[in-house]
Amino acid sequence: MRQFLVLGHDAPTDPDFSLDDLPGAGRVDVLCRCVTAALLLSHGIREDARIWLVLGDSLSVRFEGSAVRRLNPDERSTAALVRTALAEREEAIGHIDAESSPGVFVSRRGLEAVLDETAERVSGKHTLVTLHENGTPITAVDVPTDPVFVLSDHREFTEREAELLAERSDERVRLGPERLHANHAITVAHNYLDTAGLERY
Protein backbone atom coordinates (compact mmCIF):
# COMPACT_ATOMS: atom_id res chain seq x y z
CA MET A 1 0.00 0.00 0.00
CA ARG A 2 1.28 3.43 -0.97
CA GLN A 3 -0.21 6.41 0.80
CA PHE A 4 0.19 10.11 0.10
CA LEU A 5 -0.71 12.86 2.50
CA VAL A 6 -0.87 16.37 1.10
CA LEU A 7 -1.21 19.42 3.33
CA GLY A 8 -3.46 22.06 1.79
CA HIS A 9 -2.62 25.16 3.75
CA ASP A 10 -5.01 27.56 2.06
CA ALA A 11 -7.50 24.95 0.93
CA PRO A 12 -11.21 25.55 1.31
CA THR A 13 -13.05 23.76 4.09
CA ASP A 14 -16.52 24.44 2.75
CA PRO A 15 -17.94 23.72 -0.68
CA ASP A 16 -18.60 27.33 -1.54
CA PHE A 17 -15.94 27.68 -4.23
CA SER A 18 -16.17 28.04 -7.98
CA LEU A 19 -14.94 25.33 -10.34
CA ASP A 20 -14.04 28.15 -12.76
CA ASP A 21 -11.23 29.45 -10.55
CA LEU A 22 -9.50 26.58 -8.77
CA PRO A 23 -6.23 28.46 -8.12
CA GLY A 24 -8.30 31.20 -6.51
CA ALA A 25 -10.01 28.60 -4.29
CA GLY A 26 -7.00 28.11 -2.02
CA ARG A 27 -5.07 26.32 -4.77
CA VAL A 28 -7.45 23.40 -5.01
CA ASP A 29 -5.91 22.85 -8.45
CA VAL A 30 -2.68 21.61 -6.81
CA LEU A 31 -4.58 19.19 -4.62
CA CYS A 32 -6.58 17.84 -7.55
CA ARG A 33 -3.43 17.17 -9.57
CA CYS A 34 -2.03 15.36 -6.53
CA VAL A 35 -5.09 13.10 -6.41
CA THR A 36 -4.81 12.09 -10.04
CA ALA A 37 -1.02 11.65 -9.81
CA ALA A 38 -1.52 9.38 -6.80
CA LEU A 39 -4.29 7.21 -8.20
CA LEU A 40 -4.42 7.21 -11.98
CA LEU A 41 -2.55 5.21 -14.56
CA SER A 42 -3.15 5.47 -18.27
CA HIS A 43 -6.48 3.68 -18.71
CA GLY A 44 -6.29 2.31 -15.18
CA ILE A 45 -6.17 3.02 -11.50
CA ARG A 46 -3.60 2.30 -8.81
CA GLU A 47 -5.79 0.16 -6.60
CA ASP A 48 -3.15 -0.18 -3.91
CA ALA A 49 -2.83 3.57 -3.39
CA ARG A 50 -4.59 6.08 -1.17
CA ILE A 51 -4.33 9.84 -0.86
CA TRP A 52 -5.35 12.11 1.98
CA LEU A 53 -5.87 15.82 1.44
CA VAL A 54 -5.58 17.63 4.76
CA LEU A 55 -7.57 20.83 4.39
CA GLY A 56 -6.67 23.38 7.02
CA ASP A 57 -6.43 22.24 10.62
CA SER A 58 -9.12 19.71 11.11
CA LEU A 59 -10.66 18.36 7.95
CA SER A 60 -9.46 15.78 5.47
CA VAL A 61 -10.66 14.11 2.30
CA ARG A 62 -9.43 10.63 1.49
CA PHE A 63 -9.49 8.99 -1.94
CA GLU A 64 -9.17 5.21 -2.08
CA GLY A 65 -7.69 3.75 -5.25
CA SER A 66 -9.45 0.45 -4.58
CA ALA A 67 -12.91 1.98 -4.41
CA VAL A 68 -12.97 5.34 -6.18
CA ARG A 69 -15.30 5.73 -9.16
CA ARG A 70 -15.75 8.56 -11.62
CA LEU A 71 -12.25 9.93 -11.05
CA ASN A 72 -11.09 11.56 -14.26
CA PRO A 73 -7.67 13.01 -15.03
CA ASP A 74 -8.76 16.64 -15.30
CA GLU A 75 -8.64 19.13 -12.43
CA ARG A 76 -12.19 20.38 -12.66
CA SER A 77 -13.96 17.04 -12.27
CA THR A 78 -11.65 16.10 -9.39
CA ALA A 79 -12.40 19.44 -7.75
CA ALA A 80 -16.09 18.61 -8.07
CA LEU A 81 -15.46 15.43 -6.03
CA VAL A 82 -13.67 17.51 -3.38
CA ARG A 83 -16.57 19.94 -3.33
CA THR A 84 -19.07 17.13 -2.89
CA ALA A 85 -16.97 15.79 -0.02
CA LEU A 86 -16.96 19.20 1.65
CA ALA A 87 -20.72 19.47 1.22
CA GLU A 88 -21.01 16.26 3.27
CA ARG A 89 -18.69 17.36 6.05
CA GLU A 90 -21.54 17.71 8.56
CA GLU A 91 -22.10 13.95 8.19
CA ALA A 92 -18.60 13.26 9.54
CA ILE A 93 -18.82 13.12 13.31
CA GLY A 94 -15.74 12.81 15.50
CA HIS A 95 -13.30 10.69 13.56
CA ILE A 96 -16.02 8.77 11.75
CA ASP A 97 -15.78 9.15 7.97
CA ALA A 98 -18.61 10.08 5.65
CA GLU A 99 -18.45 8.62 2.13
CA SER A 100 -19.43 11.44 -0.20
CA SER A 101 -18.87 9.62 -3.51
CA PRO A 102 -17.74 6.03 -4.11
CA GLY A 103 -14.26 5.75 -2.60
CA VAL A 104 -14.13 9.37 -1.41
CA PHE A 105 -14.41 10.06 2.32
CA VAL A 106 -14.49 13.20 4.42
CA SER A 107 -13.53 13.25 8.06
CA ARG A 108 -12.73 15.68 10.85
CA ARG A 109 -9.10 14.74 11.05
CA GLY A 110 -6.22 17.17 10.97
CA LEU A 111 -2.61 16.23 10.26
CA GLU A 112 -1.93 14.43 13.53
CA ALA A 113 -5.09 12.32 13.39
CA VAL A 114 -4.39 11.44 9.75
CA LEU A 115 -0.86 10.37 10.65
CA ASP A 116 -2.31 8.06 13.30
CA GLU A 117 -4.80 6.70 10.79
CA THR A 118 -2.25 6.02 8.04
CA ALA A 119 -0.41 3.79 10.48
CA GLU A 120 -3.56 1.94 11.49
CA ARG A 121 -4.61 1.28 7.92
CA VAL A 122 -1.65 -0.92 7.07
CA SER A 123 -0.90 -4.14 8.88
CA GLY A 124 2.58 -4.30 10.31
CA LYS A 125 5.35 -1.79 9.68
CA HIS A 126 4.83 1.28 7.55
CA THR A 127 7.36 3.97 6.71
CA LEU A 128 6.55 7.63 7.08
CA VAL A 129 8.54 9.55 4.48
CA THR A 130 8.49 13.34 4.44
CA LEU A 131 9.30 14.73 1.01
CA HIS A 132 11.40 17.85 1.38
CA GLU A 133 14.08 19.64 -0.58
CA ASN A 134 16.55 19.24 2.31
CA GLY A 135 16.05 15.49 2.62
CA THR A 136 18.35 12.59 1.78
CA PRO A 137 18.33 11.64 -1.94
CA ILE A 138 15.72 8.91 -2.38
CA THR A 139 18.30 6.83 -4.23
CA ALA A 140 20.33 6.62 -1.01
CA VAL A 141 17.59 5.18 1.20
CA ASP A 142 16.13 1.70 1.22
CA VAL A 143 12.90 1.20 -0.65
CA PRO A 144 10.33 1.93 2.04
CA THR A 145 7.78 -0.64 3.21
CA ASP A 146 4.18 0.54 2.90
CA PRO A 147 5.29 4.13 2.48
CA VAL A 148 3.28 7.14 3.56
CA PHE A 149 4.67 10.13 1.70
CA VAL A 150 3.91 13.49 3.28
CA LEU A 151 4.05 16.59 1.08
CA SER A 152 3.11 20.19 1.31
CA ASP A 153 1.13 22.09 -1.31
CA HIS A 154 2.64 25.29 -2.74
CA ARG A 155 3.62 26.46 0.77
CA GLU A 156 6.33 25.32 3.18
CA PHE A 157 5.38 23.16 6.13
CA THR A 158 4.47 25.34 9.11
CA GLU A 159 6.74 25.21 12.14
CA ARG A 160 4.24 23.07 14.01
CA GLU A 161 3.88 20.65 11.10
CA ALA A 162 7.65 20.46 10.66
CA GLU A 163 8.09 19.60 14.34
CA LEU A 164 5.42 16.94 14.24
CA LEU A 165 6.87 15.43 11.08
CA ALA A 166 10.42 15.51 12.45
CA GLU A 167 9.19 13.56 15.43
CA ARG A 168 7.10 11.03 13.51
CA SER A 169 8.94 10.54 10.21
CA ASP A 170 11.19 7.58 9.51
CA GLU A 171 12.88 9.36 6.62
CA ARG A 172 13.14 12.83 5.15
CA VAL A 173 13.78 12.40 1.46
CA ARG A 174 14.26 14.44 -1.68
CA LEU A 175 13.54 13.09 -5.13
CA GLY A 176 16.16 14.88 -7.19
CA PRO A 177 18.19 18.05 -7.50
CA GLU A 178 15.24 20.15 -8.68
CA ARG A 179 12.38 21.46 -6.54
CA LEU A 180 9.22 19.86 -7.86
CA HIS A 181 5.57 20.68 -7.58
CA ALA A 182 3.76 18.37 -5.16
CA ASN A 183 1.92 16.50 -7.92
CA HIS A 184 5.12 15.98 -9.89
CA ALA A 185 6.77 14.67 -6.72
CA ILE A 186 4.01 12.09 -6.33
CA THR A 187 4.52 10.92 -9.92
CA VAL A 188 8.26 10.57 -9.35
CA ALA A 189 7.78 8.72 -6.06
CA HIS A 190 5.47 6.23 -7.78
CA ASN A 191 7.97 5.67 -10.57
CA TYR A 192 10.76 5.19 -8.06
CA LEU A 193 8.73 2.46 -6.39
CA ASP A 194 7.52 1.01 -9.71
CA THR A 195 11.11 0.56 -10.86
CA ALA A 196 12.65 -0.44 -7.52
CA GLY A 197 14.68 -3.57 -7.97
CA LEU A 198 15.10 -3.03 -11.71
CA GLU A 199 18.64 -2.50 -12.87
CA ARG A 200 19.53 1.19 -13.23
CA TYR A 201 22.44 3.06 -14.66
Add this chain to the structure above:
Amino acid sequence: MRQFLVLGHDAPTDPDFSLDDLPGAGRVDVLCRCVTAALLLSHGIREDARIWLVLGDSLSVRFEGSAVRRLNPDERSTAALVRTALAEREEAIGHIDAESSPGVFVSRRGLEAVLDETAERVSGKHTLVTLHENGTPITAVDVPTDPVFVLSDHREFTEREAELLAERSDERVRLGPERLHANHAITVAHNYLDTAGLERY
Protein backbone atom coordinates in the same frame (compact mmCIF):
# COMPACT_ATOMS: atom_id res chain seq x y z
CA MET B 1 18.05 21.26 -24.25
CA ARG B 2 15.15 18.90 -23.53
CA GLN B 3 12.27 18.88 -25.96
CA PHE B 4 8.89 17.18 -25.72
CA LEU B 5 6.55 16.61 -28.61
CA VAL B 6 3.00 15.60 -27.78
CA LEU B 7 0.57 14.44 -30.42
CA GLY B 8 -2.95 15.68 -29.75
CA HIS B 9 -5.09 13.46 -31.92
CA ASP B 10 -8.47 14.95 -31.11
CA ALA B 11 -7.20 18.39 -30.17
CA PRO B 12 -8.98 21.50 -31.37
CA THR B 13 -7.41 23.47 -34.20
CA ASP B 14 -9.55 26.57 -33.72
CA PRO B 15 -10.10 28.63 -30.57
CA ASP B 16 -13.79 27.94 -30.37
CA PHE B 17 -13.74 25.76 -27.28
CA SER B 18 -14.91 26.34 -23.73
CA LEU B 19 -12.50 26.59 -20.82
CA ASP B 20 -15.25 25.03 -18.70
CA ASP B 21 -14.98 21.65 -20.43
CA LEU B 22 -11.39 20.93 -21.41
CA PRO B 23 -11.81 17.14 -21.61
CA GLY B 24 -14.72 17.75 -24.00
CA ALA B 25 -12.48 20.00 -26.12
CA GLY B 26 -10.50 17.12 -27.62
CA ARG B 27 -8.76 16.42 -24.33
CA VAL B 28 -6.99 19.76 -24.19
CA ASP B 29 -6.65 19.05 -20.46
CA VAL B 30 -4.05 16.35 -21.21
CA LEU B 31 -2.05 18.70 -23.40
CA CYS B 32 -2.12 21.46 -20.77
CA ARG B 33 -0.82 19.12 -18.09
CA CYS B 34 1.95 18.12 -20.49
CA VAL B 35 2.97 21.75 -20.92
CA THR B 36 3.24 22.40 -17.20
CA ALA B 37 5.01 19.08 -16.59
CA ALA B 38 7.54 19.98 -19.28
CA LEU B 39 8.26 23.54 -18.19
CA LEU B 40 7.42 24.18 -14.55
CA LEU B 41 9.39 23.61 -11.40
CA SER B 42 8.17 24.57 -7.96
CA HIS B 43 8.55 28.36 -7.98
CA GLY B 44 10.58 28.23 -11.17
CA ILE B 45 10.75 27.32 -14.81
CA ARG B 46 12.86 24.87 -16.77
CA GLU B 47 14.50 27.39 -19.08
CA ASP B 48 16.28 24.73 -21.08
CA ALA B 49 13.08 22.94 -22.04
CA ARG B 50 10.62 23.28 -24.90
CA ILE B 51 7.34 21.56 -25.68
CA TRP B 52 5.47 21.21 -28.97
CA LEU B 53 1.81 20.33 -29.06
CA VAL B 54 0.95 18.92 -32.46
CA LEU B 55 -2.76 19.55 -32.97
CA GLY B 56 -4.23 17.39 -35.69
CA ASP B 57 -2.35 17.09 -38.96
CA SER B 58 -0.89 20.48 -39.64
CA LEU B 59 -0.85 22.83 -36.70
CA SER B 60 1.42 23.07 -33.69
CA VAL B 61 1.85 25.24 -30.63
CA ARG B 62 5.31 25.57 -29.11
CA PHE B 63 6.08 26.74 -25.56
CA GLU B 64 9.62 27.90 -24.85
CA GLY B 65 10.83 27.58 -21.25
CA SER B 66 13.35 30.34 -21.83
CA ALA B 67 10.76 32.88 -22.91
CA VAL B 68 7.33 31.90 -21.68
CA ARG B 69 5.51 34.27 -19.33
CA ARG B 70 2.26 33.95 -17.43
CA LEU B 71 2.38 30.15 -17.45
CA ASN B 72 0.62 28.92 -14.33
CA PRO B 73 0.36 25.35 -13.09
CA ASP B 74 -3.40 24.98 -13.55
CA GLU B 75 -5.03 23.52 -16.64
CA ARG B 76 -7.48 26.30 -17.33
CA SER B 77 -4.99 29.16 -17.61
CA THR B 78 -2.71 27.01 -19.78
CA ALA B 79 -5.68 26.18 -22.00
CA ALA B 80 -6.30 29.93 -22.33
CA LEU B 81 -2.75 30.29 -23.73
CA VAL B 82 -3.47 27.49 -26.22
CA ARG B 83 -6.71 29.19 -27.20
CA THR B 84 -4.92 32.48 -27.75
CA ALA B 85 -2.38 30.69 -29.92
CA LEU B 86 -5.15 29.13 -32.01
CA ALA B 87 -6.80 32.53 -32.40
CA GLU B 88 -3.55 33.73 -34.00
CA ARG B 89 -3.16 30.80 -36.37
CA GLU B 90 -3.96 32.92 -39.42
CA GLU B 91 -0.82 34.92 -38.66
CA ALA B 92 1.34 31.82 -39.16
CA ILE B 93 2.15 31.54 -42.85
CA GLY B 94 3.98 28.56 -44.28
CA HIS B 95 6.37 27.39 -41.60
CA ILE B 96 6.79 30.87 -40.14
CA ASP B 97 5.76 31.03 -36.50
CA ALA B 98 3.44 33.58 -34.95
CA GLU B 99 4.10 34.48 -31.30
CA SER B 100 0.70 34.61 -29.64
CA SER B 101 1.88 35.27 -26.06
CA PRO B 102 5.42 35.70 -24.76
CA GLY B 103 7.22 32.42 -25.45
CA VAL B 104 4.20 30.74 -27.09
CA PHE B 105 4.25 30.22 -30.86
CA VAL B 106 1.78 28.79 -33.33
CA SER B 107 2.83 27.39 -36.68
CA ARG B 108 1.45 25.34 -39.56
CA ARG B 109 3.63 22.37 -38.89
CA GLY B 110 2.42 18.80 -38.55
CA LEU B 111 4.40 15.98 -37.00
CA GLU B 112 6.95 15.58 -39.78
CA ALA B 113 7.75 19.31 -39.99
CA VAL B 114 8.04 19.52 -36.21
CA LEU B 115 10.44 16.57 -36.19
CA ASP B 116 12.59 18.41 -38.75
CA GLU B 117 12.44 21.56 -36.65
CA THR B 118 13.40 19.89 -33.35
CA ALA B 119 16.59 18.71 -35.03
CA GLU B 120 17.37 22.17 -36.40
CA ARG B 121 16.88 23.87 -33.08
CA VAL B 122 19.75 22.13 -31.32
CA SER B 123 23.31 22.42 -32.47
CA GLY B 124 24.98 19.11 -33.11
CA LYS B 125 23.54 15.72 -32.28
CA HIS B 126 20.12 15.30 -30.75
CA THR B 127 18.39 12.08 -29.80
CA LEU B 128 14.84 11.35 -30.83
CA VAL B 129 13.24 9.16 -28.16
CA THR B 130 9.76 7.77 -28.67
CA LEU B 131 8.08 6.96 -25.37
CA HIS B 132 6.06 3.81 -25.74
CA GLU B 133 4.96 0.94 -23.54
CA ASN B 134 6.78 -1.57 -25.76
CA GLY B 135 10.09 0.28 -25.65
CA THR B 136 13.38 -0.59 -23.96
CA PRO B 137 13.49 0.31 -20.24
CA ILE B 138 14.95 3.81 -19.96
CA THR B 139 17.41 2.52 -17.37
CA ALA B 140 18.97 0.28 -20.04
CA VAL B 141 19.77 3.04 -22.54
CA ASP B 142 22.45 5.71 -22.36
CA VAL B 143 21.37 9.12 -21.14
CA PRO B 144 20.33 10.81 -24.38
CA THR B 145 22.02 13.96 -25.67
CA ASP B 146 19.62 16.84 -26.29
CA PRO B 147 16.65 14.50 -26.16
CA VAL B 148 13.41 15.02 -28.03
CA PHE B 149 10.78 12.86 -26.35
CA VAL B 150 7.77 12.04 -28.50
CA LEU B 151 4.55 11.03 -26.77
CA SER B 152 0.97 10.47 -27.69
CA ASP B 153 -2.00 11.93 -25.82
CA HIS B 154 -4.67 9.50 -24.57
CA ARG B 155 -4.68 7.67 -27.92
CA GLU B 156 -2.22 5.30 -29.55
CA PHE B 157 0.04 6.58 -32.31
CA THR B 158 -1.67 6.17 -35.69
CA GLU B 159 -0.12 3.72 -38.13
CA ARG B 160 1.33 6.57 -40.17
CA GLU B 161 2.83 8.23 -37.08
CA ALA B 162 4.23 4.93 -35.86
CA GLU B 163 5.93 4.33 -39.21
CA LEU B 164 7.42 7.81 -39.31
CA LEU B 165 8.65 7.51 -35.73
CA ALA B 166 10.10 4.05 -36.33
CA GLU B 167 12.07 5.51 -39.22
CA ARG B 168 13.24 8.65 -37.43
CA SER B 169 13.67 7.63 -33.78
CA ASP B 170 17.02 6.81 -32.24
CA GLU B 171 15.41 4.98 -29.32
CA ARG B 172 12.03 3.61 -28.33
CA VAL B 173 11.88 3.71 -24.57
CA ARG B 174 9.55 2.92 -21.71
CA LEU B 175 9.80 4.57 -18.32
CA GLY B 176 8.68 1.78 -16.04
CA PRO B 177 6.43 -1.22 -15.76
CA GLU B 178 3.23 0.81 -15.50
CA ARG B 179 1.45 2.61 -18.34
CA LEU B 180 1.54 6.31 -17.50
CA HIS B 181 -0.45 9.29 -18.64
CA ALA B 182 1.53 11.48 -21.05
CA ASN B 183 2.02 14.27 -18.49
CA HIS B 184 3.21 11.82 -15.85
CA ALA B 185 5.65 10.37 -18.39
CA ILE B 186 7.13 13.83 -18.97
CA THR B 187 7.62 14.30 -15.23
CA VAL B 188 9.38 10.95 -14.96
CA ALA B 189 11.58 11.64 -18.00
CA HIS B 190 12.68 14.95 -16.47
CA ASN B 191 13.49 13.27 -13.17
CA TYR B 192 15.44 10.56 -14.95
CA LEU B 193 17.56 13.22 -16.62
CA ASP B 194 17.77 15.34 -13.45
CA THR B 195 19.20 12.41 -11.53
CA ALA B 196 21.35 10.93 -14.32
CA GLY B 197 24.83 10.32 -13.03
CA LEU B 198 23.70 10.26 -9.39
CA GLU B 199 24.22 6.98 -7.63
CA ARG B 200 21.11 4.81 -7.59
CA TYR B 201 20.13 1.62 -5.87
